[in-house]
Amino acid sequence: MQVKAAGAPAATIVSMLLESGTLAAHHRRCDALFAAARQAAMAGAATELAARIAALREALLEHFRYEEEHLFPLYEQASGAASTGSLRSQHDDMRGILWLLATASAEDHLARYRADLGELQTIFDAHAADEESRLYPLFERLLVR
Numbered sequence: 320m321q322v323k324a325a326g327a328p329a330a331t332i333v334s335m336l337l338e339s340g341t342l343a344a345h346h347r348r349c350d351a352l353f354a355a356a357r358q359a360a361m362a363g364a365a366t367e368l369a370a371r372i373a374a375l376r377e378a379l380l381e382h383f384r385y386e387e388e389h390l391f392p393l394y395e396q397a398s399g400a401a402s403t404g405s406l407r408s409q410h411d412d413m414r415g416i417l418w419l420l421a422t423a424s425a426e427d428h429l430a431r432y433r434a435d436l437g438e439l440q441t442i443f444d445a446h447a448a449d450e451e452s453r454l455y456p457l458f459e460r461l462l463v464r
């Protein structure tokens with residue numbers, strides 16, 4: 320994620336995220352990586368699939384790390400009572416599936432690979448929609464204070 324926010328004041332981080340649409344834009348980039356991986360999975364192109372999954376894994380892990388280190392603490396601080404526990408737990412669930420995909424052979428277990436990829440995307444889609452509906456409105460309210 321291309322955000323240089325470390326050490327910046329909270330209001331600045333919020334402004335950067337909203338003005339650039341960074342978080343949502345990165346979700347859309349992950350959507351595109353999912354689509355490419357799914358296409359390779361449906362075509363049974365094992366070598367390409369492994370490469371697509373590697374790109375998806377790298378993007379997702381970086382995204383999760385950024386959110387956990389910068390965005391979630393800011394959200395919890397700004398909202399008072401709201402917790403990011405469920406979002407963090409979903410990150411862990413997705414990390415688990417990414418680990419399975421990284422250790423399984425797409426060539427030898429294509430059906431299993433497709434199923435794991437589908438499960439990962441289902442969790443990601445709901446997770447991203449939840450973040451975009453819960454976190455963004457709060458940040459927008461912070462900016463107009």
Ligand SMILES: [Fe+2]
Pocket residue numbers: 383386406410446450
């Ligand atoms: Fe997330």
Ligand SMILES: [Fe+2]
Pocket residue numbers: 342346382386447450
């Ligand atoms: Fe996210």
